[in-house]
Amino acid sequence: MTNAFAADAVMAAETKKNSLTMGKKRISDELLKGLIYLSVACSLLLVAGIIGYVFVKGISSVNWKFLTTVTSALEGTVGIAGNIVNTLYIIVLTLLIATPIGVCSAIYLNEYAKPGRLVRLIEFTTETLSGIPSIIFGLFGMVFFGNTLGLGYSILTGTLTLTLMILPLITRNTQEALKTVPNSYRFGALGIGATKWYMIRTILLPSAMPGIITGIILAIGRIVGESAALLFTAGSGYLLPQAGIGLLNKIMESGGTLTIQLYLSMAKAEYEVAFGIAAVLLLIVLGINFLTKYLTKRLDVSRNK
Protein backbone atom coordinates (compact mmCIF):
# COMPACT_ATOMS: atom_id res chain seq x y z
CA MET A 1 0.00 0.00 0.00
CA THR A 2 2.78 2.43 0.98
CA ASN A 3 4.67 1.81 -2.22
CA ALA A 4 1.52 2.24 -4.22
CA PHE A 5 0.91 5.62 -2.65
CA ALA A 6 4.48 6.71 -3.21
CA ALA A 7 4.17 5.68 -6.81
CA ASP A 8 0.93 7.59 -7.02
CA ALA A 9 2.58 10.72 -5.67
CA VAL A 10 5.45 10.45 -8.14
CA MET A 11 3.00 9.86 -10.95
CA ALA A 12 0.98 12.88 -9.91
CA ALA A 13 4.07 15.04 -9.93
CA GLU A 14 5.02 13.72 -13.38
CA THR A 15 1.55 14.37 -14.70
CA LYS A 16 1.66 17.94 -13.54
CA LYS A 17 4.96 18.57 -15.30
CA ASN A 18 3.87 17.14 -18.62
CA SER A 19 0.19 17.83 -18.60
CA LEU A 20 -1.47 19.96 -21.24
CA THR A 21 -3.55 21.70 -18.63
CA MET A 22 -0.51 22.78 -16.65
CA GLY A 23 -1.01 26.18 -15.17
CA LYS A 24 -4.71 26.27 -15.92
CA LYS A 25 -6.96 25.85 -12.96
CA ARG A 26 -10.42 24.41 -13.33
CA ILE A 27 -12.97 26.35 -11.32
CA SER A 28 -14.97 23.22 -10.50
CA ASP A 29 -11.81 21.55 -9.22
CA GLU A 30 -11.05 24.42 -6.89
CA LEU A 31 -14.64 24.48 -5.68
CA LEU A 32 -14.66 20.78 -4.87
CA LYS A 33 -11.27 21.06 -3.21
CA GLY A 34 -12.66 23.86 -1.07
CA LEU A 35 -15.60 21.67 -0.09
CA ILE A 36 -13.29 18.84 0.88
CA TYR A 37 -11.16 21.09 3.07
CA LEU A 38 -14.31 22.58 4.58
CA SER A 39 -15.59 19.11 5.56
CA VAL A 40 -12.28 18.16 7.12
CA ALA A 41 -12.09 21.43 9.01
CA CYS A 42 -15.66 20.95 10.26
CA SER A 43 -14.94 17.42 11.45
CA LEU A 44 -11.81 18.48 13.30
CA LEU A 45 -13.51 21.51 14.80
CA LEU A 46 -16.31 19.29 16.04
CA VAL A 47 -13.93 16.92 17.80
CA ALA A 48 -11.89 19.69 19.37
CA GLY A 49 -14.98 21.71 20.22
CA ILE A 50 -16.82 18.84 21.90
CA ILE A 51 -13.86 17.70 23.99
CA GLY A 52 -12.79 21.23 24.88
CA TYR A 53 -16.29 22.39 25.79
CA VAL A 54 -16.99 19.40 28.05
CA PHE A 55 -13.70 19.75 29.91
CA VAL A 56 -13.95 23.51 30.32
CA LYS A 57 -17.51 23.28 31.61
CA GLY A 58 -17.09 20.13 33.64
CA ILE A 59 -13.68 20.25 35.24
CA SER A 60 -14.76 22.72 37.91
CA SER A 61 -17.31 20.33 39.43
CA VAL A 62 -14.91 17.38 39.47
CA ASN A 63 -13.11 17.14 42.78
CA TRP A 64 -12.22 14.49 45.31
CA LYS A 65 -15.55 14.74 47.12
CA PHE A 66 -17.50 14.51 43.86
CA LEU A 67 -15.71 11.28 42.98
CA THR A 68 -15.72 9.56 46.36
CA THR A 69 -19.05 10.33 48.02
CA VAL A 70 -22.70 9.64 47.31
CA THR A 71 -25.24 12.39 46.71
CA SER A 72 -26.74 13.34 50.04
CA ALA A 73 -29.78 15.50 50.44
CA LEU A 74 -29.01 15.86 54.14
CA GLU A 75 -25.62 17.47 53.63
CA GLY A 76 -26.57 18.98 50.32
CA THR A 77 -23.57 17.46 48.55
CA VAL A 78 -23.37 15.78 45.18
CA GLY A 79 -21.22 12.73 44.51
CA ILE A 80 -21.01 9.98 41.94
CA ALA A 81 -19.13 7.27 43.84
CA GLY A 82 -22.17 4.98 43.72
CA ASN A 83 -22.46 5.38 39.97
CA ILE A 84 -18.78 4.68 39.48
CA VAL A 85 -19.10 1.47 41.50
CA ASN A 86 -22.22 0.47 39.53
CA THR A 87 -20.39 1.05 36.27
CA LEU A 88 -17.52 -1.14 37.46
CA TYR A 89 -19.93 -3.86 38.56
CA ILE A 90 -21.62 -3.89 35.17
CA ILE A 91 -18.32 -3.85 33.26
CA VAL A 92 -16.84 -6.74 35.22
CA LEU A 93 -19.96 -8.91 35.26
CA THR A 94 -20.75 -8.33 31.59
CA LEU A 95 -17.23 -9.22 30.54
CA LEU A 96 -17.22 -12.30 32.78
CA ILE A 97 -20.25 -13.62 30.93
CA ALA A 98 -19.70 -12.26 27.43
CA THR A 99 -15.99 -12.95 26.94
CA PRO A 100 -16.11 -16.75 27.26
CA ILE A 101 -19.20 -16.97 25.08
CA GLY A 102 -17.80 -14.62 22.45
CA VAL A 103 -14.39 -16.29 22.33
CA CYS A 104 -15.89 -19.79 22.20
CA SER A 105 -18.26 -18.81 19.45
CA ALA A 106 -15.37 -17.33 17.44
CA ILE A 107 -13.39 -20.55 17.93
CA TYR A 108 -16.35 -22.54 16.66
CA LEU A 109 -16.76 -20.35 13.59
CA ASN A 110 -13.07 -20.33 12.78
CA GLU A 111 -11.80 -23.76 13.78
CA TYR A 112 -14.70 -26.20 13.80
CA ALA A 113 -17.50 -25.08 11.53
CA LYS A 114 -17.65 -26.17 7.94
CA PRO A 115 -19.04 -23.56 5.58
CA GLY A 116 -22.74 -24.09 5.15
CA ARG A 117 -26.16 -22.99 6.21
CA LEU A 118 -25.46 -23.02 9.96
CA VAL A 119 -22.37 -20.84 9.72
CA ARG A 120 -24.17 -18.40 7.47
CA LEU A 121 -27.03 -18.26 9.98
CA ILE A 122 -24.65 -17.65 12.90
CA GLU A 123 -22.76 -14.97 11.01
CA PHE A 124 -25.96 -13.27 9.89
CA THR A 125 -27.36 -13.21 13.43
CA THR A 126 -24.09 -11.92 14.86
CA GLU A 127 -24.20 -9.17 12.24
CA THR A 128 -27.84 -8.45 13.07
CA LEU A 129 -27.12 -8.36 16.79
CA SER A 130 -24.55 -5.63 16.24
CA GLY A 131 -27.04 -3.61 14.19
CA ILE A 132 -29.94 -3.68 16.67
CA PRO A 133 -30.22 -0.30 18.43
CA SER A 134 -29.63 -0.26 22.17
CA ILE A 135 -33.15 0.91 22.97
CA ILE A 136 -34.48 -2.37 21.52
CA PHE A 137 -32.03 -4.31 23.69
CA GLY A 138 -33.34 -2.26 26.59
CA LEU A 139 -36.95 -3.20 25.84
CA PHE A 140 -36.08 -6.85 25.40
CA GLY A 141 -33.98 -6.93 28.57
CA MET A 142 -36.75 -5.28 30.55
CA VAL A 143 -39.38 -7.80 29.43
CA PHE A 144 -37.26 -10.96 29.26
CA PHE A 145 -34.69 -10.69 32.05
CA GLY A 146 -36.67 -8.25 34.17
CA ASN A 147 -40.21 -9.66 33.95
CA THR A 148 -40.05 -13.20 32.57
CA LEU A 149 -37.01 -14.26 34.58
CA GLY A 150 -38.10 -12.05 37.47
CA LEU A 151 -34.84 -10.17 37.95
CA GLY A 152 -36.54 -6.77 38.06
CA TYR A 153 -34.57 -3.55 37.81
CA SER A 154 -31.17 -4.83 38.82
CA ILE A 155 -27.52 -4.76 37.90
CA LEU A 156 -27.87 -8.39 36.80
CA THR A 157 -30.66 -7.53 34.35
CA GLY A 158 -28.52 -4.75 32.91
CA THR A 159 -25.52 -7.06 32.72
CA LEU A 160 -27.37 -9.80 30.84
CA THR A 161 -28.80 -7.24 28.43
CA LEU A 162 -25.40 -5.75 27.72
CA THR A 163 -23.92 -9.24 27.30
CA LEU A 164 -26.08 -9.76 24.21
CA MET A 165 -25.09 -6.33 22.97
CA ILE A 166 -21.32 -6.71 23.16
CA LEU A 167 -21.24 -10.35 22.12
CA PRO A 168 -20.74 -9.58 18.41
CA LEU A 169 -17.90 -7.19 19.24
CA ILE A 170 -15.93 -9.86 21.09
CA THR A 171 -16.76 -12.61 18.61
CA ARG A 172 -15.65 -10.55 15.65
CA ASN A 173 -12.40 -9.36 17.22
CA THR A 174 -11.48 -12.87 18.31
CA GLN A 175 -12.28 -14.18 14.84
CA GLU A 176 -10.04 -11.57 13.24
CA ALA A 177 -7.26 -12.48 15.67
CA LEU A 178 -7.64 -16.20 15.00
CA LYS A 179 -7.46 -15.57 11.26
CA THR A 180 -4.04 -13.97 11.63
CA VAL A 181 -2.58 -17.06 13.34
CA PRO A 182 -0.65 -18.85 10.58
CA ASN A 183 -1.90 -22.29 9.56
CA SER A 184 1.57 -23.73 10.07
CA TYR A 185 1.04 -23.31 13.84
CA ARG A 186 -2.08 -25.45 13.62
CA PHE A 187 -0.58 -28.17 11.43
CA GLY A 188 2.61 -28.18 13.48
CA ALA A 189 0.76 -28.80 16.71
CA LEU A 190 -1.58 -31.38 15.23
CA GLY A 191 1.32 -33.05 13.44
CA ILE A 192 3.24 -33.78 16.61
CA GLY A 193 0.20 -35.44 18.10
CA ALA A 194 -1.65 -32.69 19.97
CA THR A 195 -5.40 -33.00 20.04
CA LYS A 196 -7.47 -30.19 18.61
CA TRP A 197 -8.61 -28.80 21.95
CA TYR A 198 -5.03 -28.99 23.28
CA MET A 199 -3.82 -27.13 20.19
CA ILE A 200 -6.48 -24.44 20.62
CA ARG A 201 -5.71 -24.04 24.32
CA THR A 202 -1.94 -23.89 24.10
CA ILE A 203 -1.22 -22.49 20.64
CA LEU A 204 -4.17 -20.61 19.17
CA LEU A 205 -5.53 -18.76 22.19
CA PRO A 206 -2.15 -17.38 23.36
CA SER A 207 -1.37 -16.24 19.81
CA ALA A 208 -4.76 -14.61 19.47
CA MET A 209 -4.61 -12.99 22.92
CA PRO A 210 -3.81 -9.41 21.81
CA GLY A 211 -6.83 -9.44 19.49
CA ILE A 212 -9.07 -10.81 22.21
CA ILE A 213 -7.87 -8.15 24.63
CA THR A 214 -8.52 -5.42 22.05
CA GLY A 215 -12.06 -6.74 21.73
CA ILE A 216 -12.50 -6.66 25.49
CA ILE A 217 -11.29 -3.09 25.74
CA LEU A 218 -13.57 -1.98 22.91
CA ALA A 219 -16.39 -3.69 24.78
CA ILE A 220 -15.52 -1.77 27.95
CA GLY A 221 -15.77 1.45 25.96
CA ARG A 222 -19.17 0.43 24.65
CA ILE A 223 -20.43 -0.48 28.15
CA VAL A 224 -19.17 2.77 29.68
CA GLY A 225 -20.97 4.82 27.05
CA GLU A 226 -24.18 2.81 26.99
CA SER A 227 -27.34 4.36 28.33
CA ALA A 228 -30.51 3.45 26.42
CA ALA A 229 -30.13 -0.29 27.09
CA LEU A 230 -29.60 0.30 30.80
CA LEU A 231 -32.28 2.87 31.58
CA PHE A 232 -35.08 0.26 31.84
CA THR A 233 -32.95 -2.69 32.93
CA ALA A 234 -30.40 -1.63 35.54
CA GLY A 235 -32.47 1.25 36.86
CA SER A 236 -31.08 4.33 38.53
CA GLY A 237 -29.92 3.44 42.06
CA TYR A 238 -26.99 5.58 43.17
CA LEU A 239 -26.07 4.14 46.59
CA LEU A 240 -22.85 2.35 47.45
CA PRO A 241 -23.13 -1.38 48.21
CA GLN A 242 -22.98 -2.45 51.85
CA ALA A 243 -19.79 -4.17 52.95
CA GLY A 244 -19.62 -7.97 53.22
CA ILE A 245 -22.61 -9.84 51.84
CA GLY A 246 -23.97 -6.52 50.57
CA LEU A 247 -21.35 -6.64 47.84
CA LEU A 248 -23.09 -9.72 46.45
CA ASN A 249 -26.60 -8.47 47.11
CA LYS A 250 -25.80 -5.38 45.07
CA ILE A 251 -26.03 -7.51 41.94
CA MET A 252 -29.75 -7.91 42.53
CA GLU A 253 -30.30 -4.23 43.34
CA SER A 254 -30.87 -1.42 40.90
CA GLY A 255 -27.81 0.55 39.97
CA GLY A 256 -27.45 3.45 37.54
CA THR A 257 -24.17 3.83 35.66
CA LEU A 258 -22.44 7.16 35.05
CA THR A 259 -24.29 7.68 31.77
CA ILE A 260 -27.67 7.09 33.40
CA GLN A 261 -26.85 9.54 36.17
CA LEU A 262 -25.73 12.05 33.55
CA TYR A 263 -29.03 11.66 31.71
CA LEU A 264 -31.06 12.02 34.89
CA SER A 265 -29.13 15.11 36.00
CA MET A 266 -29.62 16.59 32.57
CA ALA A 267 -33.36 15.89 32.67
CA LYS A 268 -33.53 17.56 36.10
CA ALA A 269 -31.62 20.56 34.69
CA GLU A 270 -28.67 20.04 37.07
CA TYR A 271 -26.24 21.00 34.36
CA GLU A 272 -23.17 21.44 36.57
CA VAL A 273 -23.39 17.86 37.80
CA ALA A 274 -24.11 16.70 34.25
CA PHE A 275 -20.99 18.38 32.89
CA GLY A 276 -18.94 16.99 35.77
CA ILE A 277 -20.02 13.45 34.93
CA ALA A 278 -19.50 14.16 31.23
CA ALA A 279 -15.90 15.21 31.92
CA VAL A 280 -15.26 12.01 33.90
CA LEU A 281 -16.86 9.88 31.17
CA LEU A 282 -14.87 11.60 28.46
CA LEU A 283 -11.63 11.00 30.36
CA ILE A 284 -12.44 7.29 30.61
CA VAL A 285 -13.40 7.07 26.94
CA LEU A 286 -10.24 8.89 25.81
CA GLY A 287 -8.15 6.59 28.00
CA ILE A 288 -9.78 3.52 26.47
CA ASN A 289 -9.24 4.92 22.99
CA PHE A 290 -5.51 5.42 23.51
CA LEU A 291 -5.19 2.00 25.11
CA THR A 292 -6.84 0.37 22.09
CA LYS A 293 -4.58 2.29 19.71
CA TYR A 294 -1.53 1.19 21.66
CA LEU A 295 -2.59 -2.44 21.69
CA THR A 296 -3.47 -2.59 17.99
CA LYS A 297 -0.10 -1.11 17.19
CA ARG A 298 1.61 -3.82 19.22
CA LEU A 299 -0.51 -6.43 17.51
CA ASP A 300 0.56 -5.06 14.12
CA VAL A 301 4.23 -5.16 15.02
CA SER A 302 4.03 -8.81 15.99
CA ARG A 303 2.26 -9.49 12.72
CA ASN A 304 4.97 -7.81 10.64
CA LYS A 305 7.64 -9.97 12.21
Next chain:
Amino acid sequence: MEIQKDLTIMGSNKNKSAAEKTAQSVFTVSALIAVMAVASITIYMIINGTPALFQVGADKLLFGTKWAPGALEPSYGILYIILTSLIGTTLAVLLGVPMGVLTAVFLSEMASKRVAAIVKPAVELLAGIPSVIYGLLGLMILNPLMYKLEMKLFMGSETHRFTGGANLISAVIVLAIMILPTVINISQSAIQAVPIHMRAASEALGASKIQTIFKVVLPAAKSGIITAVVLGVGRAIGEAMAISLVSGSAVNLPLPFNSVRFLTTAIVSEMGYAADTHRQVLFTIGLVLFAFIMFINISLTRILKKGEHNHD
Protein backbone atom coordinates in the same frame (compact mmCIF):
# COMPACT_ATOMS: atom_id res chain seq x y z
CA MET B 1 1.95 -48.26 36.45
CA GLU B 2 -0.34 -45.28 36.40
CA ILE B 3 2.36 -42.88 35.34
CA GLN B 4 3.24 -45.12 32.45
CA LYS B 5 -0.35 -45.25 31.40
CA ASP B 6 -0.38 -41.44 31.14
CA LEU B 7 2.67 -41.48 28.98
CA THR B 8 1.37 -43.84 26.31
CA ILE B 9 -0.47 -42.47 23.37
CA MET B 10 -3.40 -44.82 23.73
CA GLY B 11 -3.61 -44.87 27.53
CA SER B 12 -5.45 -41.62 28.14
CA ASN B 13 -7.27 -41.69 24.86
CA LYS B 14 -10.67 -42.02 26.43
CA ASN B 15 -10.27 -39.01 28.70
CA LYS B 16 -8.89 -37.00 25.87
CA SER B 17 -11.68 -37.78 23.51
CA ALA B 18 -14.18 -36.89 26.22
CA ALA B 19 -12.48 -33.51 26.69
CA GLU B 20 -12.43 -33.03 22.93
CA LYS B 21 -16.12 -33.72 22.61
CA THR B 22 -17.01 -31.47 25.55
CA ALA B 23 -14.91 -28.65 24.11
CA GLN B 24 -16.52 -28.94 20.72
CA SER B 25 -20.03 -28.94 22.11
CA VAL B 26 -19.27 -25.93 24.35
CA PHE B 27 -18.02 -24.03 21.30
CA THR B 28 -21.07 -25.00 19.27
CA VAL B 29 -23.51 -23.96 21.99
CA SER B 30 -21.71 -20.62 22.45
CA ALA B 31 -21.95 -19.94 18.75
CA LEU B 32 -25.66 -20.67 18.82
CA ILE B 33 -26.30 -18.09 21.56
CA ALA B 34 -26.23 -15.28 18.98
CA VAL B 35 -28.88 -17.14 16.96
CA MET B 36 -31.00 -17.70 20.03
CA ALA B 37 -30.64 -14.07 21.09
CA VAL B 38 -31.85 -12.72 17.75
CA ALA B 39 -34.65 -15.27 17.64
CA SER B 40 -35.90 -14.45 21.12
CA ILE B 41 -35.61 -10.70 20.59
CA THR B 42 -37.69 -11.05 17.43
CA ILE B 43 -40.29 -13.23 19.16
CA TYR B 44 -40.52 -10.98 22.22
CA MET B 45 -40.83 -7.84 20.13
CA ILE B 46 -43.67 -9.42 18.14
CA ILE B 47 -45.44 -10.86 21.20
CA ASN B 48 -45.31 -7.53 23.04
CA GLY B 49 -45.81 -5.27 20.06
CA THR B 50 -48.84 -6.77 18.36
CA PRO B 51 -51.58 -6.72 21.08
CA ALA B 52 -51.93 -2.94 20.84
CA LEU B 53 -52.48 -3.25 17.10
CA PHE B 54 -55.65 -5.23 17.82
CA GLN B 55 -56.75 -3.25 20.84
CA VAL B 56 -56.47 0.16 19.25
CA GLY B 57 -56.86 -0.95 15.65
CA ALA B 58 -53.94 -1.12 13.24
CA ASP B 59 -55.06 1.76 11.04
CA LYS B 60 -55.91 4.04 13.96
CA LEU B 61 -52.59 3.29 15.57
CA LEU B 62 -50.26 3.42 12.59
CA PHE B 63 -52.01 6.16 10.63
CA GLY B 64 -53.58 8.17 13.41
CA THR B 65 -52.12 11.61 13.94
CA LYS B 66 -53.34 12.36 17.44
CA TRP B 67 -51.14 11.23 20.32
CA ALA B 68 -52.92 11.73 23.63
CA PRO B 69 -52.37 8.67 25.82
CA GLY B 70 -53.26 10.53 29.00
CA ALA B 71 -56.54 12.01 27.78
CA LEU B 72 -59.95 10.94 29.07
CA GLU B 73 -60.54 9.28 25.72
CA PRO B 74 -56.99 8.25 24.95
CA SER B 75 -55.82 8.37 21.37
CA TYR B 76 -52.73 6.54 20.15
CA GLY B 77 -51.84 7.70 16.65
CA ILE B 78 -48.14 7.28 15.92
CA LEU B 79 -48.01 8.42 12.29
CA TYR B 80 -46.18 11.65 13.16
CA ILE B 81 -43.70 9.72 15.28
CA ILE B 82 -42.91 7.35 12.39
CA LEU B 83 -42.67 10.27 9.96
CA THR B 84 -40.34 12.13 12.32
CA SER B 85 -37.97 9.17 12.49
CA LEU B 86 -37.97 8.73 8.70
CA ILE B 87 -37.54 12.41 7.86
CA GLY B 88 -35.10 13.09 10.69
CA THR B 89 -32.93 10.16 9.63
CA THR B 90 -33.04 11.16 5.96
CA LEU B 91 -32.03 14.73 6.75
CA ALA B 92 -29.24 13.58 9.08
CA VAL B 93 -27.89 11.29 6.35
CA LEU B 94 -28.14 14.06 3.73
CA LEU B 95 -26.10 16.28 6.03
CA GLY B 96 -23.65 13.75 7.43
CA VAL B 97 -22.85 11.59 4.41
CA PRO B 98 -21.44 14.25 2.04
CA MET B 99 -19.33 15.64 4.85
CA GLY B 100 -18.15 12.18 5.82
CA VAL B 101 -17.37 11.05 2.28
CA LEU B 102 -15.46 14.25 1.52
CA THR B 103 -13.44 13.83 4.71
CA ALA B 104 -12.74 10.24 3.69
CA VAL B 105 -11.60 11.48 0.27
CA PHE B 106 -9.25 13.89 1.97
CA LEU B 107 -7.86 11.18 4.23
CA SER B 108 -7.16 8.65 1.52
CA GLU B 109 -6.43 10.78 -1.55
CA MET B 110 -5.11 14.16 -0.52
CA ALA B 111 -3.65 14.07 2.97
CA SER B 112 0.00 13.30 3.50
CA LYS B 113 0.67 10.36 5.76
CA ARG B 114 1.53 12.66 8.64
CA VAL B 115 -1.66 14.70 8.38
CA ALA B 116 -3.80 11.58 8.00
CA ALA B 117 -2.19 10.13 11.11
CA ILE B 118 -3.53 13.10 13.07
CA VAL B 119 -6.92 13.59 11.43
CA LYS B 120 -8.00 9.92 11.40
CA PRO B 121 -7.66 9.19 15.14
CA ALA B 122 -9.24 12.54 15.94
CA VAL B 123 -12.29 11.71 13.89
CA GLU B 124 -12.43 8.24 15.41
CA LEU B 125 -12.74 9.85 18.83
CA LEU B 126 -16.22 11.00 17.76
CA ALA B 127 -17.33 7.37 17.65
CA GLY B 128 -16.32 6.75 21.23
CA ILE B 129 -18.09 9.70 22.83
CA PRO B 130 -21.16 8.42 24.73
CA SER B 131 -24.47 9.45 23.23
CA VAL B 132 -25.65 11.16 26.41
CA ILE B 133 -22.77 13.61 26.05
CA TYR B 134 -23.96 14.48 22.54
CA GLY B 135 -27.35 15.04 24.09
CA LEU B 136 -25.96 17.29 26.79
CA LEU B 137 -24.04 19.40 24.27
CA GLY B 138 -27.02 19.60 21.94
CA LEU B 139 -29.14 20.81 24.82
CA MET B 140 -26.61 23.38 26.00
CA ILE B 141 -25.23 24.66 22.68
CA LEU B 142 -27.62 23.90 19.79
CA ASN B 143 -30.91 24.58 21.53
CA PRO B 144 -30.07 28.15 22.62
CA LEU B 145 -28.82 28.89 19.09
CA MET B 146 -32.00 27.47 17.59
CA TYR B 147 -34.06 29.48 20.03
CA LYS B 148 -32.42 32.70 18.84
CA LEU B 149 -33.08 31.72 15.24
CA GLU B 150 -36.64 30.84 16.10
CA MET B 151 -37.22 34.17 17.80
CA LYS B 152 -36.00 35.97 14.69
CA LEU B 153 -38.02 33.91 12.22
CA PHE B 154 -41.30 33.65 14.07
CA MET B 155 -41.29 37.01 15.86
CA GLY B 156 -44.78 38.10 14.91
CA SER B 157 -46.27 34.69 14.14
CA GLU B 158 -49.35 33.78 16.10
CA THR B 159 -49.67 30.19 14.97
CA HIS B 160 -46.14 29.11 15.86
CA ARG B 161 -45.68 27.32 19.14
CA PHE B 162 -42.33 28.30 20.60
CA THR B 163 -40.12 25.37 21.51
CA GLY B 164 -37.17 26.99 23.24
CA GLY B 165 -34.97 25.63 20.48
CA ALA B 166 -35.72 21.97 21.07
CA ASN B 167 -36.73 21.13 17.51
CA LEU B 168 -36.19 18.84 14.54
CA ILE B 169 -33.17 20.76 13.23
CA SER B 170 -31.27 20.39 16.51
CA ALA B 171 -31.90 16.65 16.54
CA VAL B 172 -30.89 16.29 12.90
CA ILE B 173 -27.60 18.10 13.51
CA VAL B 174 -26.81 15.89 16.51
CA LEU B 175 -27.60 12.74 14.49
CA ALA B 176 -25.52 13.93 11.54
CA ILE B 177 -22.51 14.39 13.81
CA MET B 178 -23.05 10.99 15.36
CA ILE B 179 -23.05 9.10 12.04
CA LEU B 180 -19.96 10.96 10.82
CA PRO B 181 -17.31 8.52 12.15
CA THR B 182 -19.16 5.50 10.71
CA VAL B 183 -19.45 7.12 7.29
CA ILE B 184 -15.83 8.29 7.26
CA ASN B 185 -14.46 4.92 8.34
CA ILE B 186 -16.39 2.75 5.90
CA SER B 187 -16.07 5.03 2.89
CA GLN B 188 -12.36 5.50 3.50
CA SER B 189 -11.72 1.78 3.33
CA ALA B 190 -13.91 1.60 0.22
CA ILE B 191 -11.92 4.38 -1.45
CA GLN B 192 -8.61 2.79 -0.53
CA ALA B 193 -9.73 -0.49 -2.03
CA VAL B 194 -10.03 1.11 -5.48
CA PRO B 195 -7.10 -0.27 -7.50
CA ILE B 196 -4.30 2.17 -8.21
CA HIS B 197 -4.30 1.49 -11.96
CA MET B 198 -7.71 3.11 -12.32
CA ARG B 199 -6.35 6.36 -10.93
CA ALA B 200 -3.24 6.06 -13.07
CA ALA B 201 -5.30 5.49 -16.21
CA SER B 202 -7.49 8.47 -15.49
CA GLU B 203 -4.55 10.77 -14.85
CA ALA B 204 -2.78 9.48 -17.92
CA LEU B 205 -5.76 10.61 -19.96
CA GLY B 206 -5.20 14.11 -18.64
CA ALA B 207 -7.80 14.25 -15.91
CA SER B 208 -6.94 16.38 -12.93
CA LYS B 209 -6.64 14.93 -9.46
CA ILE B 210 -10.09 16.17 -8.46
CA GLN B 211 -11.67 14.91 -11.68
CA THR B 212 -10.09 11.53 -11.03
CA ILE B 213 -11.48 11.45 -7.52
CA PHE B 214 -15.02 12.39 -8.43
CA LYS B 215 -15.35 10.71 -11.83
CA VAL B 216 -13.30 7.54 -11.30
CA VAL B 217 -12.50 6.76 -7.68
CA LEU B 218 -15.85 7.54 -6.05
CA PRO B 219 -17.95 5.70 -8.68
CA ALA B 220 -15.64 2.69 -8.28
CA ALA B 221 -16.07 2.81 -4.51
CA LYS B 222 -19.84 3.08 -4.89
CA SER B 223 -20.85 -0.12 -3.12
CA GLY B 224 -18.69 0.68 -0.12
CA ILE B 225 -20.14 4.16 0.12
CA ILE B 226 -23.66 2.77 -0.10
CA THR B 227 -22.77 0.46 2.78
CA ALA B 228 -21.62 3.51 4.73
CA VAL B 229 -24.93 5.25 4.02
CA VAL B 230 -26.96 2.23 5.11
CA LEU B 231 -24.97 1.83 8.32
CA GLY B 232 -25.41 5.56 8.94
CA VAL B 233 -29.17 5.22 8.48
CA GLY B 234 -29.19 2.33 10.95
CA ARG B 235 -27.25 4.26 13.52
CA ALA B 236 -29.35 7.42 13.12
CA ILE B 237 -32.74 5.73 13.26
CA GLY B 238 -31.79 3.77 16.39
CA GLU B 239 -30.27 6.58 18.40
CA ALA B 240 -32.28 7.44 21.48
CA MET B 241 -30.52 9.13 24.36
CA ALA B 242 -28.70 11.80 22.38
CA ILE B 243 -31.87 13.30 20.92
CA SER B 244 -34.45 12.60 23.58
CA LEU B 245 -34.06 16.00 25.23
CA VAL B 246 -32.70 17.86 22.22
CA SER B 247 -35.73 17.25 20.00
CA GLY B 248 -38.31 18.51 22.46
CA SER B 249 -41.04 16.19 23.56
CA ALA B 250 -44.26 16.97 21.79
CA VAL B 251 -45.65 14.80 19.01
CA ASN B 252 -45.84 17.03 15.97
CA LEU B 253 -45.58 17.00 12.21
CA PRO B 254 -41.82 16.90 11.48
CA LEU B 255 -41.31 20.47 10.32
CA PRO B 256 -37.90 22.05 10.95
CA PHE B 257 -38.93 24.29 13.83
CA ASN B 258 -41.44 21.97 15.44
CA SER B 259 -40.78 20.17 18.65
CA VAL B 260 -40.87 16.50 17.61
CA ARG B 261 -40.73 12.97 18.94
CA PHE B 262 -38.83 10.11 17.30
CA LEU B 263 -39.65 6.39 17.59
CA THR B 264 -36.76 5.97 20.00
CA THR B 265 -37.43 9.05 22.10
CA ALA B 266 -41.10 8.16 22.43
CA ILE B 267 -40.06 4.95 24.17
CA VAL B 268 -37.41 6.61 26.33
CA SER B 269 -39.60 9.42 27.57
CA GLU B 270 -42.74 7.44 28.41
CA MET B 271 -41.74 3.87 29.22
CA GLY B 272 -40.93 4.84 32.79
CA TYR B 273 -44.53 5.51 33.76
CA ALA B 274 -46.70 4.03 31.01
CA ALA B 275 -49.20 1.30 31.91
CA ASP B 276 -51.71 -0.97 30.17
CA THR B 277 -52.61 0.02 26.61
CA HIS B 278 -50.23 2.97 26.65
CA ARG B 279 -47.34 0.63 27.52
CA GLN B 280 -48.34 -1.81 24.82
CA VAL B 281 -48.46 0.97 22.26
CA LEU B 282 -44.91 1.87 23.24
CA PHE B 283 -43.94 -1.73 22.50
CA THR B 284 -45.65 -1.40 19.12
CA ILE B 285 -43.46 1.65 18.50
CA GLY B 286 -40.49 -0.57 19.40
CA LEU B 287 -41.75 -3.18 16.95
CA VAL B 288 -41.99 -0.59 14.16
CA LEU B 289 -38.42 0.50 14.91
CA PHE B 290 -37.32 -3.14 14.98
CA ALA B 291 -38.97 -3.74 11.60
CA PHE B 292 -37.07 -0.79 10.10
CA ILE B 293 -33.80 -2.06 11.55
CA MET B 294 -34.32 -5.61 10.28
CA PHE B 295 -35.10 -4.19 6.84
CA ILE B 296 -31.88 -2.17 6.95
CA ASN B 297 -29.85 -5.18 8.13
CA ILE B 298 -31.16 -7.46 5.44
CA SER B 299 -30.59 -4.94 2.68
CA LEU B 300 -27.08 -4.42 4.04
CA THR B 301 -26.27 -8.12 3.72
CA ARG B 302 -27.63 -8.00 0.17
CA ILE B 303 -25.44 -5.03 -0.72
CA LEU B 304 -22.35 -6.63 0.81
CA LYS B 305 -22.95 -9.84 -1.14
CA LYS B 306 -23.39 -7.89 -4.35
CA GLY B 307 -20.18 -5.98 -3.64
CA GLU B 308 -18.29 -9.25 -3.24
CA HIS B 309 -19.50 -10.44 -6.62
CA ASN B 310 -18.42 -7.20 -8.26
CA HIS B 311 -14.90 -7.53 -6.96
CA ASP B 312 -14.62 -11.04 -8.34
